[in-house]
Amino acid sequence: xxxxxxxxxxxxxxxxxxxxxxxxxxxxxxxxxxxxxxxxxxxxxxxxxxxxxxxxxxxxxxxxxxxxxxxxxxxxxxxxxxxxxxxxxxxxxxxxxxxxxxxxxxxxxxxxxxxxxxxxxxxxxxxxxxxxxxxxxxxxxxxxxxxxxxxxxxxxxxxxxxxxxxxxxxxxxxxxxxxxxxxxxxxxxxxxxxxxxxxxxxxxxxxxxxxxxxxxxxxxxxxxxxxxxxxxxxxxxxxxxxxxxxxxxxxxxxxxxxxxxxxxxxxxxxxxxxxxxxxxxxxxxxxxxxxxxxxxxxxxxxxxxxxxxxxxxxxxxxxxxxxxxxxxxxxxxxxxxxxxxxxxxxxxxxxxxxxxxxxxxxxxxxxxxxxxxxxxxxxxxxxxxxxxxxxxxxxxx
Numbered sequence: 001x002x003x004x005x006x007x008x009x010x011x012x013x014x015x016x017x018x019x020x021x022x023x024x025x026x027x028x029x030x031x032x033x034x035x036x037x038x039x040x041x042x043x044x045x046x047x048x049x050x051x052x053x054x055x056x057x058x059x060x061x062x063x064x065x066x067x068x069x070x071x072x073x074x075x076x077x078x079x080x081x082x083x084x085x086x087x088x089x090x091x092x093x094x095x096x097x098x099x100x101x102x103x104x105x106x107x108x109x110x111x112x113x114x115x116x117x118x119x120x121x122x123x124x125x126x127x128x129x130x131x132x133x134x135x136x137x138x139x140x141x142x143x144x145x146x147x148x149x150x151x152x153x154x155x156x157x158x159x160x161x162x163x164x165x166x167x168x169x170x171x172x173x174x175x176x177x178x179x180x181x182x183x184x185x186x187x188x189x190x191x192x193x194x195x196x197x198x199x200x201x202x203x204x205x206x207x208x209x210x211x212x213x214x215x216x217x218x219x220x221x222x223x224x225x226x227x228x229x230x231x232x233x234x235x236x237x238x239x240x241x242x243x244x245x246x247x248x249x250x251x252x253x254x255x256x257x258x259x260x261x262x263x264x265x266x267x268x269x270x271x272x273x274x275x276x277x278x279x280x281x282x283x284x285x286x287x288x289x290x291x292x293x294x295x296x297x298x299x300x301x302x303x304x305x306x307x308x309x310x311x312x313x314x315x316x317x318x319x320x321x322x323x324x325x326x327x328x329x330x331x332x333x334x335x336x337x338x339x340x341x342x343x344x345x346x347x348x349x350x351x352x353x354x355x356x357x358x359x360x361x362x363x364x365x366x367x368x369x370x371x372x373x374x375x376x377x378x379x380x381x382x383x384x385x386x387x388x389x390x391x392x393x394x395x396x397x
Contacts, residue, residue, distance in 0.1 A: 041199065041221065045228045046079045052164060052231060053077045053201045053217060056157035061205075063156040067149055068125035070208035074215065077201045081221070084194055088181045091216070095181060096143070097190055098150045098174045105162065105169030106230075108223035111191055112150060113216040116178075119146045121210050131210040143176040150174045165230040193220035336379070336390050337368040366393055 041049070057074045065072040096119050098112040114122075120134040123145035151174050158169040177190060199219040206212050219227075339359025351357075361367070366378040369390060379390040 040081055040197075041079075041224060041228075045225060048228045048231050049199065049201065049219070049224050050077050050079045052161065052227065053079070053203075055164065056160040057203060057215075057217075059156040059160045060153035063153050064122075064149060064207070067152065068122060068131075068207060070125060070131070070210070071206075072208075073206045075204040077203050077217075080200050080202075081197055082200045083197050087200065087216075087218075091181065091214075094178055096138075096146065096176055097179045098147065098176045099190055100150070100154050100174050101172045102158075103170050103172050105158075105165070105167045106223070106227065108220060108226070109191060110220075110223065111194070111218040112154075112174075113218065114146065115213050118205075118207075118211050118213050119143075119176075121207065122146060122149055125207070125210075131208070138178060143178070147174050147176045150176070161227075165227075167230070191218070191220075193223075194218070197221060199224045332372050335370045335373075336381075337370060338381075339367075 054077055057077070061072045061074040091113065094116060096114045096116060098114065099109060100112065101109045116138055117134055119142055120138065121131045123142040124133045125131045126145050126149060127141075151171075154171055154174060158171055162169045179190070199221055201217040201219070203215045203217075204213075205215040339361035341357060341359050343357075366380060367390065368375055369377040369379050369392065376396055377392050378394040378396070379392045382389045382391050
């Protein structure tokens, strides 16, 4: 053997190189076509969707914790592009689909997927149980409970999204459905985007010690892309360019302000001016306030006291004496005070039946008449039948 290749071996090498180049070119073209047709998301778009989902589901976890009275943790999400076959292979069957439709702020819908046992635990906790009553078939009561929980959770998430995109976001009441994931046609009846590639955002969710599972949120790719554009402000018109401010005339550092030196008693520091700054470009924190300028003269202002109309000159029907009739039916408490005295605590503790307490009023002296605690008249005690009464002898003005 002389080490030389035959003509057949050379042709085989060239054919192999051409085949590899053709396959590489085909793969690149397919990737470009997929990106151009909107069948995938860029890394930046995935990161933004993950951040939006992380913030919105964080507020949802707080809402769910209040509903079930348990600690709820939802982990940082993972965002990926999948199809139905990939989803079925990685999730339990059957499961519950909760469809969320946006009626304001966003155009489209998304799907939340929960496992059957997780729904039973959450529903039992919401109905006052301890979360262990999960036996039996999934009933309409479970679906109603989880729909209400998702309604409040996604309401909180919508509020968070509203603050992020600076637009009001509102949803319709969610609808929960049991889906056998072996049949893509059943899922396609709920959301048509499930029949092609879509966005999957998966979270790890724990509810106390009862649930340690996975929560998934499914988006159409176009919905996710629109959400990204709103998040970064792509739907808003670009702000008009503002004219560049004119540069200020440089100030000569060598000419200190005489007024300032007169006020402060300071002289310019030569060392400060030579610390790496130009003579006309002192940093802002080193510029001293201009204290030597006099304030402009104030114009004379005529000041006069405010004048108000006297109250008694107001022609109001409430001030007329005849309107006292409106108060004639108001009941008042009338009491009679026979007299008063003061005693020490020791003397009061010695009180017993038969004890005589001397008052500060003499026999036959007029007694006081009080109306609502106000002293209004004097009188004397009389007996009317079997009751005491009082005869008014003097009205206090």
